Amino acid sequence: MSDTVTMEVLRYRPEEETEPTYESFEVPVQPEWMILDGLNHIKDQLDGSLSYRWACRMGVCGSCGMLVNGRPVLTCATYMESLLPGPIRVEPLRGFPVIRDLVGDITDFMGKLAAVKPYIVREEEKPVEEGEYLQTPEELAEYKQYSMCINCMLCYSACPIYRIEPDFIGPAAIALAQRYNLDSRDEGAQERMDVLSQHAGIWGCTLVGECSEVCPKDVDPAGAIQRYKVSATVDFFKSVLMPWRKE
Amino acid sequence: MDTRVHDVLLVGGGGAGLRAAIAVAETNPGLSVAVVSKVYPMRSHTVSAEGGAAAVVRDEDSLEAHAYDTISGGDWLCDQDAVEAFVREATREMVQLEHWGCPWSRQPDGRIATRPFGGMKIERTWYAADKTGFHMLHALFQTTLRYPPIKRYDEFFVTRLLVDDGRCQGVVALEVATGKVQALLAKAVILCSGGGGKVFPFTTNANIKTGDGMAMAYQSGAPLKDMEFVQYHPTGLPFTGILITEAARAEGGWLLNKDGYRYLQDYDLGTPSPTPVKRSMELGPRDRLSQAFVAESKAGRAIPTPYGDVVHLDVRHLGEAVIDKKIPFVRELCLKYQKLDPVKEMIPVRPVVHYMMGGVATDLDGATPVAGLFAAGEVACVSINGANRLGSNSLTELLVFGARAGRAAARFAGAQPDPSSALVAQAADEERRLHRDFLGRTDGTERVADIRSEMQQAMEAGAGIYRDEESIQVAATKVAALRQRFRRVALQDSSRTFNTELVSALELSNLLDLAEVILASAAARRESRGAHQRTDFPERDDEGFLAHTMARQGEDGRPRIEFDPVTITTWPPGERVYGR
Numbered sequence: 097m098s099d100t101v102t103m104e105v106l107r108y109r110p111e112e113e114t115e116p117t118y119e120s121f122e123v124p125v126q127p128e129w130m131i132l133d134g135l136n137h138i139k140d141q142l143d144g145s146l147s148y149r150w151a152c153r154m155g156v157c158g159s160c161g162m163l164v165n166g167r168p169v170l171t172c173a174t175y176m177e178s179l180l181p182g183p184i185r186v187e188p189l190r191g192f193p194v195i196r197d198l199v200g201d202i203t204d205f206m207g208k209l210a211a212v213k214p215y216i217v218r219e220e221e222k223p224v225e226e227g228e229y230l231q232t233p234e235e236l237a238e239y240k241q242y243s244m245c246i247n248c249m250l251c252y253s254a255c256p257i258y259r260i261e262p263d264f265i266g267p268a269a270i271a272l273a274q275r276y277n278l279d280s281r282d283e284g285a286q287e288r289m290d291v292l293s294q295h296a297g298i299w300g301c302t303l304v305g306e307c308s309e310v311c312p313k314d315v316d317p318a319g320a321i322q323r324y325k326v327s328a329t330v331d332f333f334k335s336v337l338m339p340w341r342k343e
Numbered sequence: 344m345d346t347r348v349h350d351v352l353l354v355g356g357g358g359a360g361l362r363a364a365i366a367v368a369e370t371n372p373g374l375s376v377a378v379v380s381k382v383y384p385m386r387s388h389t390v391s392a393e394g395g396a397a398a399v400v401r402d403e404d405s406l407e408a409h410a411y412d413t414i415s416g417g418d419w420l421c422d423q424d425a426v427e428a429f430v431r432e433a434t435r436e437m438v439q440l441e442h443w444g445c446p447w448s449r450q451p452d453g454r455i456a457t458r459p460f461g462g463m464k465i466e467r468t469w470y471a472a473d474k475t476g477f478h479m480l481h482a483l484f485q486t487t488l489r490y491p492p493i494k495r496y497d498e499f500f501v502t503r504l505l506v507d508d509g510r511c512q513g514v515v516a517l518e519v520a521t522g523k524v525q526a527l528l529a530k531a532v533i534l535c536s537g538g539g540g541k542v543f544p545f546t547t548n549a550n551i552k553t554g555d556g557m558a559m560a561y562q563s564g565a566p567l568k569d570m571e572f573v574q575y576h577p578t579g580l581p582f583t584g585i586l587i588t589e590a591a592r593a594e595g596g597w598l599l600n601k602d603g604y605r606y607l608q609d610y611d612l613g614t615p616s617p618t619p620v621k622r623s624m625e626l627g628p629r630d631r632l633s634q635a636f637v638a639e640s641k642a643g644r645a646i647p648t649p650y651g652d653v654v655h656l657d658v659r660h661l662g663e664a665v666i667d668k669k670i671p672f673v674r675e676l677c678l679k680y681q682k683l684d685p686v687k688e689m690i691p692v693r694p695v696v697h698y699m700m701g702g703v704a705t706d707l708d709g710a711t712p713v714a715g716l717f718a719a720g721e722v723a724c725v726s727i728n729g730a731n732r733l734g735s736n737s738l739t740e741l742l743v744f745g746a747r748a749g750r751a752a753a754r755f756a757g758a759q760p761d762p763s764s765a766l767v768a769q770a771a772d773e774e775r776r777l778h779r780d781f782l783g784r785t786d787g788t789e790r791v792a793d794i795r796s797e798m799q800q801a802m803e804a805g806a807g808i809y810r811d812e813e814s815i816q817v818a819a820t821k822v823a824a825l826r827q828r829f830r831r832v833a834l835q836d837s838s839r840t841f842n843t844e845l846v847s848a849l850e851l852s853n854l855l856d857l858a859e860v861i862l863a864s865a866a867a868r869r870e871s872r873g874a875h876q877r878t879d880f881p882e883r884d885d886e887g888f889l890a891h892t893m894a895r896q897g898e899d900g901r902p903r904i905e906f907d908p909v910t911i912t913t914w915p916p917g918e919r920v921y922g923r
């Protein structure tokens with residue numbers, strides 16, 4: 097095993113340069129080190145001006161997603177060792193305007209999450225004093241997988257539609273909509289359906305499943321899109337062929 | 344200078360901040376509420392909490408039992424009126440969160456499921472598998488999207504509080520993306536900025552847990568209470584410090600020394616039984632378990648590794664099905680970060696800095712002694728955690744006291760005049776300071792990373808699981824020297840755009856304040872209680888120290904320590920008994 101590896105890191109300082117460049121750093125490799133540890137080594141020891149986001153270093157806060165050798169990954173959950181002998185190229189996630197170095201602008205993504213009304217919608221709310229809504233383990237299992245999303249945006253970075261159709265609401269937001277649609281406590285599926293159907297792109301999704309492949313939490317957003325399409329189609333035919341059943 | 348005005352400003356978008364924001368919006372929908380957070384809210388460290396959140400639900404349980412466990416677990420340093428309010432309102436808050444969509448794990452009939460937890464005599468820990476904090480935070484964040492009055496300033500770093508005429512009326516914040524400094528004025532400010540585990544080198548805490556709110560409150564004249572109490576969680580993975588949740592032991596995991604022996608039986612924590620017994624052995628309180636580890640390690644019965652001694656956490660006997668159902672995240676973390684499968688192998692663990700019992704002193708409504716300034720969550724000390732927090736009380740604390748502070752701040756703000764215009768001048772001074780001390784400085788020689796790491800090592804050596812007069816003084820001298828060196832810090836990054844080095848420098852400055860306060864408080868408490876163990880004063884001393892330390896910043900910038908009485912309502916100080 098080599099003792100060091102070259103990390104080629106995308107640099108972009110809008111005050112100084114108009115185009116991104118790559119800068120190479122020689123970084124020691126230790127068996128426990130993740131890509132993020134390599135970046136921290138650069139920042140702490142070699143060049144304090146490198147910018148990137150991270151927080152938990154345990155794969156749950158969703159802030160450290162980047163392209164590593166072209167693949168969207170969580171840098172805190174990807175061993176350096178697995179990419180030897182290198183060089184290891186680190187770039188910001190594809191699909192998000194670069195603010196600085198490895199930091200992308202995620203405003204669009206945050207707006208899309210909010211757009212799907214990701215909260216419990218009910219005609220009538222039960223008073224808290226009356227206790228919890230009952231939900232069996234089986235009912236919980238219906239939506240559980242879609243509730244595991246950490247908003248890391250790797251799926252957006254992998255999505256071929258999002259790249260050409262920025263209005264596409266995208267994999268994680270659809271999975272989030274389904275997370276609530278499938279929750280036995282929720283009655284907002286129709287409202288969310290209206291939101292999703294206004295958004296371009298969903299029918300363009302070819303279900304190749306790049307999103308599910310890169311998802312670090314097995315959320316399977318492609319599966320969510322598939323389920324959504326089926327229910328939306330049923331809904332569409334119901335409204336056209338059986339308008340009396342629309343309610 | 345860009346200036347915005349709101350009614351109530353939240354510093355922090357973790358569990359406490361988001362709960363408080365909703366409480367403000369519900370108390371008075373006419374108020375404008377803003378959440379300022381240095382990271383997007385769902386990145387806040389509440390996201391990493393695993394095990395669960397405590398609230399009485401089972402028929403055989405009672406509020407008295409929850410209160411007693413909490414108070415004895417806290418070695419009688421908790422304010423009992425705060426604990427009473429806490430246990431009384433806990434269940435309502437947890438049900439509320441259920442109504443907001445939190446995917447709590449369930450019993451077969453659809454009711455909430457509970458699990459045992461360390462130091463709790465009866466099962467009362469609600470959980471969402473072992474990603475409780477993650478699910479709570481996302482449910483809260485998503486629910487805030489229902490409330491249009493809640494505005495957010497994401498990735499804004501608060502650098503100081505604006506206090507005029509004895510009243511807190513806003514903050515100065517740096518917009519990280521642009522480097523713009525803004526005055527955010529408000530009639531009330533609630534600090535929900537979390538803890539500061541990064542004072543120490545080896546911690547379960549995220550990189551962002553740098554005690555900013557504690558330091559800013561302290562600089563503004565608010566006292567920090569009981570800061571000497573730092574919780575070491577007994578089971579962190581070596582090297583990374585990643586937490587292996589207490590739920591692993593609650594479900595039946597064992598702690599074994601190098602001979603495969605359940606050593607806790609030698610530390611007055613009960614006798615081993617094959618299945619978990621509450622308040623006994625592996626389900627003892629965290630302070631006692633971490634202290635037992637140190638003794639085993641000193642006796643040569645731990646297992647040496649390049650990252651220090653470890654013992655083994657063994658869950659193999661639970662079997663794959665239980666592990667996957669009850670503690671799937673433990674398996675995921677071990678596979679990903681320790682390259683081992685807990686279904687087949689034992690997990691190496693060692694004590695790791697986890698939680699600050701101390702914080703900004705508040706009353707039961709989160710109000711601090713500075714008018715207009717409130718605090719809730721890990722940043723605050725109300726105090727329900729005393730000398731040692733019980734696992735699963737903190738997440739519930741965020742909800743109960745986040746909601747209380749939100750309601751109180753909303754009432755306060757409704758009765759206040761608009762913020763004074765004098766504050767904008769203070770904010771302009773702050774902008775100049777950032778430039779003078781950091782961005783524009785060319786003569787610096789010191790690096791942020793070096794000072795930070797030397798401070799962390801000094802704190803571990805001086806104020807770790809065991810301390811004494813000498814170790815504390817050595818660390819204090821070191822921290823004072825680091826404070827001097829920090830004046831000569833040089834940034835390599837002079838950019839205004841997403842300057843994370845500037846943010847780290849500001850965080851380090853806050854950490855140095857915290858380090859100083861922890862050491863001064865630890866020096867003043869000449870007894871051993873809960874997580875504060877003095878080898879030179881090994882006994883608890885209720886005569887002298889059944890009291891809270893209160894640290895205030897003196898004229899010379901150094902902490903002054905005073906003592907405040909503990910509120911005792913029902914439970915007189917007694918012996919802490921576990922496993923007997």
Ligand SMILES: Cc1cc2nc3c(=O)[nH]c(=O)nc-3n(C[C@H](O)[C@H](O)[C@H](O)COP(=O)(O)OP(=O)(O)OC[C@H]3O[C@@H](n4cnc5c(N)ncnc54)[C@H](O)[C@@H]3O)c2cc1C
Nearest residue numbers: 355356357358359381389394395501537720721735737738
């Ligand atoms: C690994 C781990 C597991 C845990 N498990 C459990 C458990 O099972 N049960 C339990 O009860 N407790 C647990 N805890 C403890 C509990 O999770 C925390 O105490 C709690 O989540 C803290 O929440 P908070 O809202 O106070 O702060 P945080 O969630 O830390 O949020 C702080 C917020 O303040 C913001 N902020 C901080 N400084 C600034 C600044 N200068 N400017 C702007 N914004 C700022 C941050 O951006 C963030 O939004 C665990 C802790 C850890 C570390």
Ligand code: SF4
Nearest residue numbers: 245246248249251311
């Ligand atoms: S669906 Fe998966 S890849 Fe996409 S944001 Fe969520 S966790 Fe990340």
Ligand code: FES
Nearest residue numbers: 153157158160172
């Ligand atoms: S740092 Fe939190 S997911 Fe990687």
